Amino acid sequence: MEPVRVVTSRAVPLDRSDVDTDQIIPSDWLKRVERTGFGKGLFAEWRDDRDFVLNQPEHAGAAILVAGPNFGVGSSREHAVWALLDYGFRAVVAPRFGDIFRNNSTRSGLVPAQVEPAFGRRLLDAVSADADLEVTVDVERRLVEAPAAGLEGRFELDELTQRRLLEGLDDVGLTLRRADAIKEFEDRRPSWLPSVG
Amino acid sequence: MTRSRTLAQKLWDRHVVAGAPGEPDLLYIDLHLVHEVTSPQAFEGLRMAGRPVRRPDLTVATADHNVPTTPGPVEDPLSAEQLEVLGRNCERHGIRLFPRGDPDQGIVHVIGPELGLSQPGMTIVCGDSHTSTHGAFGALAFGIGTSEVEHVLATQTLPQQQAETMAVVVEGELPEGVTAKDVILAVIGHLGTGGGIGTLIEYRGSTISALSMEGRMTICNMSIEAGARAGMVAPDDTTFSYLEGRPFAPSGAAWERALDDWRSLPTDDGATFDRTLEIDASRLRPHVTWGTNPGQVATLDDNVPDPDSMEDPAEAGSARRALAYMGLTPGTPLREIRVDTVFLGSCTNSRIEDLRAAAEVVRGRRVAPSVRALAVPGSGRVKRQAEEEGLDRVLVAAGFEWREPGCSMCLAMNPDKLAPGERSASTSNRNFEGRQGRGGRTHLVSPAVAAATAVAGHFASPSDLD
Numbered sequence: 001m002e003p004v005r006v007v008t009s010r011a012v013p014l015d016r017s018d019v020d021t022d023q024i025i026p027s028d029w030l031k032r033v034e035r036t037g038f039g040k041g042l043f044a045e046w047r048d049d050r051d052f053v054l055n056q057p058e059h060a061g062a063a064i065l066v067a068g069p070n071f072g073v074g075s076s077r078e079h080a081v082w083a084l085l086d087y088g089f090r091a092v093v094a095p096r097f098g099d100i101f102r103n104n105s106t107r108s109g110l111v112p113a114q115v116e117p118a119f120g121r122r123l124l125d126a127v128s129a130d131a132d133l134e135v136t137v138d139v140e141r142r143l144v145e146a147p148a149a150g151l152e153g154r155f156e157l158d159e160l161t162q163r164r165l166l167e168g169l170d171d172v173g174l175t176l177r178r179a180d181a182i183k184e185f186e187d188r189r190p191s192w193l194p195s196v197g
Numbered sequence: 198m199t200r201s202r203t204l205a206q207k208l209w210d211r212h213v214v215a216g217a218p219g220e221p222d223l224l225y226i227d228l229h230l231v232h233e234v235t236s237p238q239a240f241e242g243l244r245m246a247g248r249p250v251r252r253p254d255l256t257v258a259t260a261d262h263n264v265p266t267t268p269g270p271v272e273d274p275l276s277a278e279q280l281e282v283l284g285r286n287c288e289r290h291g292i293r294l295f296p297r298g299d300p301d302q303g304i305v306h307v308i309g310p311e312l313g314l315s316q317p318g319m320t321i322v323c324g325d326s327h328t329s330t331h332g333a334f335g336a337l338a339f340g341i342g343t344s345e346v347e348h349v350l351a352t353q354t355l356p357q358q359q360a361e362t363m364a365v366v367v368e369g370e371l372p373e374g375v376t377a378k379d380v381i382l383a384v385i386g387h388l389g390t391g392g393g394i395g396t397l398i399e400y401r402g403s404t405i406s407a408l409s410m411e412g413r414m415t416i417c418n419m420s421i422e423a424g425a426r427a428g429m430v431a432p433d434d435t436t437f438s439y440l441e442g443r444p445f446a447p448s449g450a451a452w453e454r455a456l457d458d459w460r461s462l463p464t465d466d467g468a469t470f471d472r473t474l475e476i477d478a479s480r481l482r483p484h485v486t487w488g489t490n491p492g493q494v495a496t497l498d499d500n501v502p503d504p505d506s507m508e509d510p511a512e513a514g515s516a517r518r519a520l521a522y523m524g525l526t527p528g529t530p531l532r533e534i535r536v537d538t539v540f541l542g543s544c545t546n547s548r549i550e551d552l553r554a555a556a557e558v559v560r561g562r563r564v565a566p567s568v569r570a571l572a573v574p575g576s577g578r579v580k581r582q583a584e585e586e587g588l589d590r591v592l593v594a595a596g597f598e599w600r601e602p603g604c605s606m607c608l609a610m611n612p613d614k615l616a617p618g619e620r621s622a623s624t625s626n627r628n629f630e631g632r633q634g635r636g637g638r639t640h641l642v643s644p645a646v647a648a649a650t651a652v653a654g655h656f657a658s659p660s661d662l663d
């Protein structure tokens with residue numbers, strides 16, 4: 001995955017809570033066997049509505065999505081993350097994320113910036129009021145900032161995940177360094193556990 | 198003296214391969230379930246890195262999300278390709294696959310348990326959020342994304358952040374006509390879609406102990422709808438007698454050793470949970486969702502809620518949007534809402550007990566002429582057993598279509614879909630916008646309510662039909 005340190009961009013305000021992954025990428029799109037090309041399916045059903053925020057020209061090209069609480073709940077489909085990335089987003093700011101969505105994001109290089117609810121609300125209001133407001137998501141300092149609106153808030157990220165994002169590390173490669181420990185564990189597993197081999 | 202631990206903590210501790218303070222633990226995975234939708238890109242990742250599957254013997258695959266539920270070829274070329282790609286990947290890596298047409302094929306969360314693959318004390322993952330189903334056996338079971346699928350294929354492990362524990366304690370006897378589905382809908386109604394995020398839920402209390410394995414699976418299945426990482430129930434004699442004699446369950450001396458181990462799993466007296474939610478089962482009623490997430494739920498006796506009376510502006514806003522999408526007016530009694538389609542199926546409610554419950558309700562009755570009713574058994578095994586018991590004949594005589602196993606209208610990746618504006622009573626787990634077809638309107642209910650609704654043509658409980 002691509003390393004990501006700082007994302008600075010205008011932001012799209014998606015003022016809804018409980019945005020589920022079925023909305024982010026409807027199931028019609030899950031039949032593809034590739035990882036690319038999902039941007040067209042991003043919020044496919046909502047985009048039929050001309051007034052939907054992504055259809056507004058002033059938000060074109062923004063790399064940050066600011067959303068309400070519980071963003072990415074529901075299905076485990078990583079296609080939701082691929083769709084956001086393919087569309088051009090590099091970070092999503094929300095007060096709370098669905099667990100699996102959050103994991104999926106960090107594994108593909110999309111920054112899930114989980115902020116305090118009050119800060120999330122203020123940021124949503126600020127980007128709704130000013131489409132040109134510049135927002136920065138800084139992975140190194142774990143900060144979301146919009147200096148022109150006087151906003152600065154921390155987000156949560158454990159150290160390992162932070163390092164993986166910053167360095168674009170391959171998760172599988174990291175784990176394979178522990179092959180000896182895995183082998184040792186396997187030798188201790190109880191013999192009654194099921195095996196289909 | 199050893200410290201008192203919860204079931205979740207015991208499951209966690211016994212699978213830690215490596216860990217360091219401030220880092221996620223590396224957990225060993227005992228069983229990895231695979232299906233056609235979330236695996237192709239993972240296999241492709243392995244291929245590109247030149248990595249093998251570490252433990253094909255702990256990996257089991259099935260075709261379920263895309264498969265048509267009528268016999269004949271797979272008409273949709275994209276679905277056909279995805280199913281073929283799964284076949285090729287399994288063959289290349291020596292993974293056991295239950296393809297379309299195999300007698301043991303079925304929804305991944307139905308076949309794991311019925312084959313005896315899902316056992317107490319295990320870690321079970323699948324690229325599917327409803328993997329929490331298998332927690333009903335006293336296992337740590339959770340859904341993962343495709344990158345994690347690749348990680349497990351390559352390493353048979355997964356780095357996992359420690360999670361909080363929550364006890365959901367359900368006490369008392371369920372009133373007549375109230376089922377496991379109503380219990381979990383009530384729980385989600387309390388917690389909301391985000392209330393369980395980051396937690397491992399253990400369902401406890403006399404109501405849970407009295408439930409069958411099918412009922413426990415229904416409850417654990419929907420844990421994710423409250424955001425929870427996993428749901429689980431401590432293993433007991435109900436668990437053991439369900440497992441005994443199943444194809445992949447231990448037998449002979451191994452069974453006895455396994456039993457000894459499994460009996461050590463339940464939460465110790467004195468162990469504490471980070472959070473607790475208590476539910477009085479005796480006060481529960483049949484539930485039906487009115488909105489576009491499973492937390493937007495009420496009892497069958499209620500009216501469509503009025504967003505204007507909601508205190509939280511965010512809640513009111515999402516209720517308003519949901520009602521507009523659902524085409525509902527505040528104050529309408531839920532019982533008066535008419536449906537076009539009834540779907541009996543999905544990994545939540547497509548097991549033999551669910552089909553029995555629905556057949557019981559429609560026996561000797563007719564589905565309302567305006568209603569299309571679909572019964573989709575969860576697996577080949579469920580289908581055969583239902584046919585042996587004659588449930589298919591009861592359902593078909595009433596006007597249900599009797600289909601081949603698969604996910605079907607739960608997510609409408611196959612031809613079973615709602616048309617725009619159509620309304621369903623569905624025994625599945627998600628009423629998200631468009632979940633059962635673009636513009637479709639889904640209401641989640643139990644199998645008994647689904648069956649009664651099919652007969653009445655509007656939301657109804659079995660007792661309403663008398």
Ligand code: SF4
Binds near residue numbers: 262
């Ligand atoms: S039945 Fe529905 S929820 Fe269950 S695995 Fe299939 S699509 Fe997912």
